[in-house]
Structure formats: C-alpha cells, structure tokens
Amino acid sequence: MTTTGQQIFTTLAADGTLTVEVGEQTFPDPKPSQVLVRMEAAPINPSDLALLFGPADLENAEYSDGKVVAKMPEPFASAAKGRHGQRLPVGNEGAGTVIAAGDSDAAQSLMGQRVACVPGNAFSEYAIAEAAMCLPLGDISAEQGASAFVNPMTALGFVENAKMDGQKAIIHCAAASNLGQMLNRICQEDDIALVNIVRKQSQVELLKDLGAKHVVNSSDDDFMKQLRSAIDATDAYYGFDPIGGGTTVDACFKAMEQVASAKMTEFSRYGSNQPKKMHIYGRLDLGPTILTPAYGFGWTLTGWLLTPFLANAGMEVVGRMRQRVLDGLTTTFASNYKQKVGLKEMLTKDAALDYRAMKTGEKYLVSPHG
Amino acid sequence: MTTTGQQIFTTLAADGTLTVEVGEQTFPDPKPSQVLVRMEAAPINPSDLALLFGPADLENAEYSDGKVVAKMPEPFASAAKGRHGQRLPVGNEGAGTVIAAGDSDAAQSLMGQRVACVPGNAFSEYAIAEAAMCLPLGDISAEQGASAFVNPMTALGFVENAKMDGQKAIIHCAAASNLGQMLNRICQEDDIALVNIVRKQSQVELLKDLGAKHVVNSSDDDFMKQLRSAIDATDAYYGFDPIGGGTTVDACFKAMEQVASAKMTEFSRYGSNQPKKMHIYGRLDLGPTILTPAYGFGWTLTGWLLTPFLANAGMEVVGRMRQRVLDGLTTTFASNYKQKVGLKEMLTKDAALDYRAMKTGEKYLVSPHG
Numbered sequence: 225m226t227t228t229g230q231q232i233f234t235t236l237a238a239d240g241t242l243t244v245e246v247g248e249q250t251f252p253d254p255k256p257s258q259v260l261v262r263m264e265a266a267p268i269n270p271s272d273l274a275l276l277f278g279p280a281d282l283e284n285a286e287y288s289d290g291k292v293v294a295k296m297p298e299p300f301a302s303a304a305k306g307r308h309g310q311r312l313p314v315g316n317e318g319a320g321t322v323i324a325a326g327d328s329d330a331a332q333s334l335m336g337q338r339v340a341c342v343p344g345n346a347f348s349e350y351a352i353a354e355a356a357m358c359l360p361l362g363d364i365s366a367e368q369g370a371s372a373f374v375n376p377m378t379a380l381g382f383v384e385n386a387k388m389d390g391q392k393a394i395i396h397c398a399a400a401s402n403l404g405q406m407l408n409r410i411c412q413e414d415d416i417a418l419v420n421i422v423r424k425q426s427q428v429e430l431l432k433d434l435g436a437k438h439v440v441n442s443s444d445d446d447f448m449k450q451l452r453s454a455i456d457a458t459d460a461y462y463g464f465d466p467i468g469g470g471t472t473v474d475a476c477f478k479a480m481e482q483v484a485s486a487k488m489t490e491f492s493r494y495g496s497n498q499p500k501k502m503h504i505y506g507r508l509d510l511g512p513t514i515l516t517p518a519y520g521f522g523w524t525l526t527g528w529l530l531t532p533f534l535a536n537a538g539m540e541v542v543g544r545m546r547q548r549v550l551d552g553l554t555t556t557f558a559s560n561y562k563q564k565v566g567l568k569e570m571l572t573k574d575a576a577l578d579y580r581a582m583k584t585g586e587k588y589l590v591s592p593h594g
Numbered sequence: 595m596t597t598t599g600q601q602i603f604t605t606l607a608a609d610g611t612l613t614v615e616v617g618e619q620t621f622p623d624p625k626p627s628q629v630l631v632r633m634e635a636a637p638i639n640p641s642d643l644a645l646l647f648g649p650a651d652l653e654n655a656e657y658s659d660g661k662v663v664a665k666m667p668e669p670f671a672s673a674a675k676g677r678h679g680q681r682l683p684v685g686n687e688g689a690g691t692v693i694a695a696g697d698s699d700a701a702q703s704l705m706g707q708r709v710a711c712v713p714g715n716a717f718s719e720y721a722i723a724e725a726a727m728c729l730p731l732g733d734i735s736a737e738q739g740a741s742a743f744v745n746p747m748t749a750l751g752f753v754e755n756a757k758m759d760g761q762k763a764i765i766h767c768a769a770a771s772n773l774g775q776m777l778n779r780i781c782q783e784d785d786i787a788l789v790n791i792v793r794k795q796s797q798v799e800l801l802k803d804l805g806a807k808h809v810v811n812s813s814d815d816d817f818m819k820q821l822r823s824a825i826d827a828t829d830a831y832y833g834f835d836p837i838g839g840g841t842t843v844d845a846c847f848k849a850m851e852q853v854a855s856a857k858m859t860e861f862s863r864y865g866s867n868q869p870k871k872m873h874i875y876g877r878l879d880l881g882p883t884i885l886t887p888a889y890g891f892g893w894t895l896t897g898w899l900l901t902p903f904l905a906n907a908g909m910e911v912v913g914r915m916r917q918r919v920l921d922g923l924t925t926t927f928a929s930n931y932k933q934k935v936g937l938k939e940m941l942t943k944d945a946a947l948d949y950r951a952m953k954t955g956e957k958y959l960v961s962p963h964g
Contacts, residue, residue: 275863303888306861468887491676493645494899507887515883517838518673521874521897529864529891 227251227260227324229349230567230592231313234276238308240301242280246290246567247311251350256326259334259341259355264366266318266346267559268570268579268588269374270466270506276314276347278304279510282576290568292576300510315346315590319361319369323350331355338364340372347567349592359546364553367561370589371402374530376549376557378505379406381533382464383416384541389501393417395455395463397472398508399439400427400584402559408436409556417458421451421472427584442475451479461500464528469509473502473525474516481519495520503528508582561589597621597630597694599719600937600962601683604646608678610671612650616660616937617681621720626696629704629711629725634736636688636716636960637929638940638949639744640836640876646684646717648674649880652946660938662946670880685716685960689731689739693720701725708734710742717937719962729916734923737931740959741772744900746919746927748875749776751903752834753784754911759871763787765825765833767842768878769809770797770954772929778806779926787828791821791842797954812845821849831870834898839879843872843895844886851889865890873898878952931959 231249236242254260268276277292278300285294296304319340325331339358343351361369386394396407399420411418412435420431420439431439438458440450454460461480465473477500484498500519505528515525534542549557562585565575570590579588601619606612624630638646647662648670655664666674689710695701709728713721731739756764766777769790781788782805790801790809801809808828810820824830831850835843847870854868870889875898885895904912919927932955935945940960949958 271863299888306855306858307863310861312861474882485676488676491680491682493641493677494901497902504891510887512844512887513885515885515895517877517880517882518669521899522902524894524896525885526894526896527891531864532867532892 226253227350231345231348232276232315232567232570233311234314235309235311236296236301236304236307240296240298242277242294242296244276244292244294244571246571249348251352254324254326254331254352256328257331257355258326258352259322259331259339259358260324261320261339261341261343261351261353262323263318263320263346263348263351263592265320265370266315266590266592267371267374267561268590269316270508270582271374272314272316272347273580273582274507275312277576277580282573282580285573287571287573290571292571313345313348315348316344317342317371317373318346318351318590319366319372320351321366322358326355328355334358334360337361338366338369340369342373347570347590347592349567359550361553367589368554368558371559372549372553372557375403375406375559377534377545378530379403379410380545380548381530381537382407383410383414384537384545385528385533386416386462389462391462393419393458393460393462395419395421395460395476397421397463397465397476398467398584400424400430401466402585402587403466405431405434406557408434413556417460419451419454419458419460419463430585442472448475448479451475452483455479455483461498463501464503464505466504466506467509468504468507469511469513471514473504474514474518476502477515477519477523495522498522500524501526505529559587560585562586564589564591566590566594567592596623597720601715601718602646602685602937602940603681604684605679605681606666606671606674606677610666610668612647612664612666614646614662614664614941616941619718621722624694624696624701624722626698627701627725628696628722629692629701629709629728630694631690631709631711631713631721631723632693633688633690633716633718633721633962635690635740636685636962637741637744637931638958638960639686639741640878640952641744642684642686642717643950643952644877645682647946647950652943652950655943657941657943660941662941683715683718685718686714687712687741687743688716688721688960689736689742690721691736692728696725698725704728704730707731708736708739710739712743717940717960717962719937729920731923737959738924738928741929742919742923742927745773745776745929746923747904747915748900749773749780750915750918751900751907752777753780753786754907754915755898755903756786756832759832761832763789763828763830763832765789765791765830765846767791767833767835767846768837768954770794770800771836772955772957773836775801775804776927778804783926787830789821789824789828789830789833791846800955812842818845818849821845822853825849825853831868833871834873834875836874836876837879838874838877839881839883841884843874844884844888846872847885847889847893865892868892870894871896875899929957930955932956934959934961936960936964937962
C-alpha cells in the first residue's frame with residue numbers, strides 16, 4: 225500500500241532560478257523504526273525559510289497556482305551550489321496522526337495516536353517520521369503540538385548549555401519572538417537571569433507583562449547604557465543572537481567589556497580578564513557580522529545549532545528536555561500563530577511576503593489538508 | 595641603594611593627546627623573589643606597539659629630543675579610558691645582566707648572570723623582574739635572548755593548543771613574520787601540517803626556502819583556490835590570525851567550509867558538520883572583523899592571548915615549553931632584527947614610523963644603554 229499526497233518542494237537551479245511548488249508525492253510504507261503521519265499542522269520557522277526561499281526576490285517573483293518562480297541573488301545562488309538542481313522537501317517539524325507504523329514496538333505503539341514529529345518534509349499532507357523522535361500528544365491538539373521541537377528544544381538548549389558552561393545569566397537578542405518568550409518562561413522557572421534585547425517599545429512592554437526583569441530596547445538613544453546596566457545587574461557575559469548580521473553581537477561584547485573593565489583596579493592593554501561568549505543561532509540579517517577591536521581578546525563567538533548541541537549533550541539530557549517540553553506544551557512552551565494557511569495558499573504573494581518578513585510574533589502555521 | 599636610569603613612558607590624556615617620552619626612573623631594591631636587571635636588549639613587538647603608540651597619528655606628531663606628542667584618533671582615545679592620565683612603562687620582554695637580587699634562593703642564584711626576562715618595562719636601562727620568570731642565558735648573547743618569551747612561547751602555544759584540541763594541522767596568517775618562521779620550524783619538528791598565508795611572492799619564497807610545504811599568497815588571483823587546496827591536503831580546520839581586522843578569518847572559514855562541503859554526500863541547509871575554529875591573537879589591522887554568512891553554524895572565532903593560555907595549560911606544560919625555548923634559542927626560536935636603536939632614537943620620527951608599520955621581517959631591537 226502506498227499513500228499519495230501533496231507536498232512542497234524547493235529547487236534552486238544553477239542559474240539562480242528558484243522554483244517552489246506544490247507537487248504530488250508518493251509515500252512508501254514505513255520501515256520498522258518509522259511511522260507514516262497524516263500531517264495536520266506545521267509551523268514556518270526561520271530555519272525552514274532559509275531553505276524554502278532564502279534571500280530570493282519574492283517581490284518580483286512569478287506566482288501561479290501552487291507555484292513561485294523567483295530569482296536568487298548572488299552571492300547566495302552560487303554559495304548554495306550543494307543544492308543546485310535538487311528538488312528538496314521542506315518543513316522541519318509538525319504534528320499529525322499516525323496512520324501506518326513499522327514493525328518495531330516503538331512504531332507500533334504510536335499507531336492511531338496524535339504525535340509531534342520532525343520529518344524534514346512537514347509542509348506536506350503526509351510524512352515518514354522516526355518513531356523515536358515522535359512525541360505522543362495525548363489530548364493536546366495538533367496545532368498546540370506543531371512546534372514541540374525546534375523552538376522549545378532550542379530555548380531549553382540555551383539554558384542547558386549555559387548551565388553546562390557555569391553561567392547564571394543569559395543575554396538574548398530579538399527576544400520578543402516565540403522562542404524568546406519561551407526562554408523568558410524557562411529562565412524564570414530555573415532562576416537564570418535573562419537580559420532581553422528587543423527593538424521596539426511594544427516588545428519591551430510585551431516581555432515586561434510576561435514578568436521579564438531586564439528588557440533593553442536597541443532603538444533607544446541610551447541603549448548601550450541600558451545594556452551595561454542590565455549586564456552589571458546580572459553578570460550576563462554569555463548570550464545568544466538569532467540576527468547574525470550587523471552589530472548586535474558587537475554591542476553585546478562592547479557592553480560586557482565596559483562593565484568588566486569598569487571593575488578593574490589596574491589598566492591592561494589587553495582588556496579585562498572577563499571571558500565573554502556569544503552564540504549566533506540564526507541569520508535574520510544576512511549581512512556580515514561586524515566585530516570591532518573594542519573588547520580585547522577575552523571573547524568567543526560561535527555558531528550554535530540544535531542538532532550538534534543535542535548530540536553533544538547526550539541521550540539522558542535530551543530525554544529530560546523532551547519530557548519537560550511535553551509537560552509544558554500548553555504553558556511554558558506554548559506557541560502563537562498569526563495565521564493559518566494551506567499548502568497552495570502558502571505560495572501566494574501576500575502570504576509569502578508576509579511570513580518571509582519574519583516579524584516578531586507573526587509566525588504562520590501550515591495546515592497541509594487545508 | 596637605589597638605581598636610577600632612563601626609561602620610556604607612554605601617557606594618554608583624556609583629550610586624546612598621547613605623550614611618549616624618555617624619563618628618569620628610580621628602581622628600588624628587588625624584593626625577595628625579584629632581581630634587578632641592567633637591560634641590554636629588548637624587541638619592539640606588536641603587543642608593545644599597541645600600548646606605546648596604538649593608532650596615534652605619528653605622521654603629524656611633534657618630535658623633540660626623546661619625546662613624541664601625538665593625537666590619538668577616536669574611537670580609540672575614548673575606548674582607552676582605563677589608561678587616561680596614567681604614565682605607563684612599556685616593553686614586555688628583553689635581556690640583560692642581573693646586578694642585584696632579592697633574598698630568595700631563586701633570585702640569588704641569578705646574581706651576575708645574563709637572563710631573558712619579562713618585566714613589562716623593558717624599554718628601560720634597568721628593570722625589576724620576577725626571578726621565577728627569568729631564563730638564564732649562559733653563553734647566549736642578550737641580543738639573541740631578548741625575544742625569548744613573547745614570540746617563542748606564543749608560537750609554541752599555538753602548537754600546544756592545537757594538540758590539546760586534537761588537531762594535526764594549523765593555518766597561520768601573516769605567516770612570514772618572526773613568529774611565523776618559528777611556527778614553521780616548530781611544526782616541522784613536531785610533524786604538524788602548517789598552511790602559511792602570506793601576501794607577497796617574496797614571502798612565499800622566504801618560507802619555501804625554510805622548508806614550508808604549504809604557502810598561499812593572498813595577493814594572487816587564485817588565492818581561494820590555493821587555500822582550499824592546502825586545506826584539502828592538510829585537514830587544517832584550525833588557525834591563528836594576528837591581523838584581526840578585515841576578511842582574512844572570513845576567507846579561512848569560507849575555504850574550510852568549501853573543502854568540507856565538497857566532501858558531503860547530501861545537501862544540508864546548515865552547512866557541513868566540520869567544526870572550524872580560528873583564533874585572533876593580534877590586531878595588525880584595527881578595522882572591524884568581517885564575518886559573512888557563508889559557512890553555516892559550525893565555526894568558532896575566539897581571541898587568543900599568551901598569558902591566559904599559559905595559566906590554563908598549567909605549570910608542567912609551561913616548564914616544558916620554557917626548556918624547549920631555551921634549548922632552541924639560537925636555532926628554532928631565533929629572531930632577526932632590521933635595526934638597533936637607543937631609547938631616544940626610538941622616539942625619532944624616522945624610526946617610529948618605520949617600526950610602527952610592523953612590516954614583516956623588519957623588527958627593531960632596543961639597546962637601552964645605546
């Protein structure tokens with residue numbers, strides 16, 4: 225028995241033409257360790273957008289029924305040489321109902337259940353998923369369970385990583401996002417101080433209403449003063465930034481060093497001894513990251529991705545994190561969506577331009593069966 | 595008994611006026627753990643220049659006998675707030691003869707000996723130094739022993755650090771320097787593959803003549819191709835850069851990722867799984883470091899300084915490193931100088947502009963007693 229359904233594909237040609245379309249796909253019977261899930265809800269995360277559209281010119285693209293043809297600018301078209309000509313599925317995560325299961329006990333035990341899963345082709349009517357990665361949702365709806373992996377495990381991962389590194393405080397940039405709100409709740413639960421950096425007064429208020437103690441607004445004239453004051457109050461010399469491009473990380477390192485060097489009793493040409501560490505976990509800004517020589521040599525900047533973090537953290541930590549997410553899926557780890565779209569609606573100009581803007585608090589949810 | 599002598603001082607006023615001058619200084623009797631050294635030779639290292647002049651405008655400075663008054667540009671004048679108004683000694687390292695010793699056995703054992711030392715005021719006729727940090731030079735001349743600490747321990751530190759991190763290959767930028775030549779010899783002795791990045795054909799030839807296998811020229815049109823080929827041949831995903839500003843680190847990360855992703859069998863939107871690490875250990879270019887989003891998230895960039903490295907490495911490793919330097923001071927760890935200058939000569943326009951340019955292979959040596 226094979227199952228056939230609609231699925232989104234993205235293809236980048238060597239000449240920079242990007243075609244994103246709804247196509248027909250046949251799904252095989254699940255292997256012993258797998259299940260076949262009828263997908264009911266899948267969030268459009270920034271990490272999905274990087275693959276789905278990247279920085280393609282959506283403003284001047286050709287839109288037809290269930291299809292977008294756009295130009296990918298340089299240097300991105302050439303840089304993505306590894307995917308040229310490949311018709312790739314999209315959608316890291318989602319939730320739905322298990323309609324077929326492989327022979328293993330793990331797979332069989334999920335038969336008929338609603339699960340959150342991480343199939344890699346979640347923008348699809350059906351998906352094959354590893355049973356071991358599925359989270360049985362019980363009474364939780366597919367919509368509530370759709371974002372059970374990427375954001376919750378990432379936000380929890382930041383806190384786990386901070387604890388592993390002996391930190392008691394975190395700086396978070398673009399902090400009013402769904403992920404940022406989760407991180408705010410986790411830090412409150414775990415008594416980790418959190419310095420939230422946002423860029424609008426409305427976001428300051430949003431986070432303050434959620435109980436955040438330290439929220440600084442990068443659009444304010446005294447932003448650096450606010451940031452220094454929050455670092456001084458929390459000892460946050462460790463942070464996570466999803467923006468990547470521009471001077472956000474630079475501002476954090478500068479403020480950290482200014483706070484640390486103000487506490488030094490003697491001048492050092494090399495700067496303070498305070499180690500400073502920032503992680504870039506996204507690329508909301510595809511421009512270059514700018515680092516100025518204003519904070520000595522005691523700093524580290526590193527890329528951060530969930531999968532290698534989980535691999536390093538080990539099974540026990542990951543199991544504990546998954547259980548915590550499941551327990552808090554409608555509270556600590558709840559997500560909000562601006563809009564629900566079907567697969568074809570997802571590829572209309574209005575929708576694509578809107579969710580590709582990745583505005584804070586304006587996440588889309590895909591309902592593959594409409 | 596007190597000793598009096600000439601010494602260089604650098605003072606940055608809050609208004610950005612930098613005064614560097616030869617002044618009279620009185621040296622106290624050494625404490626039990628210390629010795630008083632009559633300084634005979636001291637190298638002008640980039641790390642000394644950062645404190646001595648920084649990016650001050652030496653072209654339009656006022657030069658008088660033993661004195662330079664220059665303007666420090668912004669943002670550097672304000673950023674160095676920690677030193678405003680302080681009259682600071684300069685000169686990390688040098689060599690000379692112990693003419694007085696504290697009461698400890700370690701200090702007494704050095705009495706009358708020629709030693710290399712790390713006093714922090716090496717541009718001086720006399721200096722107080724910790725006996726434990728002194729290296730007895732025996733038959734080695736002060737000139738040969740003057741650079742026994744900063745460059746040798748830094749170059750050895752790179753190799754020690756690479757080994758600690760499980761690496762068998764290193765990329766080194768600005769590789770034709772004194773330090774780079776040492777690193778080339780150490781890597782040959784220790785069978786560590788070394789990718790040397792230089793910017794002139796004459797430097798390519800210099801290093802090739804010293805037995806370097808992989809030398810790539812950043813001024814060549816096919817620089818990136820040369821770099822990829824060298825990385826492919828050596829598996830060098832780990833490097834050290836003294837330039838700091840600009841796109842050198844970015845080019846290394848790009849080439850590393852291109853080599854790694856060419857070996858991938860499947861496209862990943864997140865880039866290769868190959869960890870890539872670069873260390874910035876100097877700021878020959880004070881412009882911003884530019885990092886482009888062209889190598890996924892599997893990279894780490896970190897500042898590197900000798901002192902914290904040695905502190906982390908521990909006494910045993912440091913002892914072994916010091917012995918190796920002493921054993922190879924006229925071979926593996928030999929330094930070359932373009933010119934010798936006295937203290938006052940050091941503050942003439944011709945000399946200052948020449949050594950502040952930090953041209954490869956044009957290091958100055960200070961002879962404090964002329």
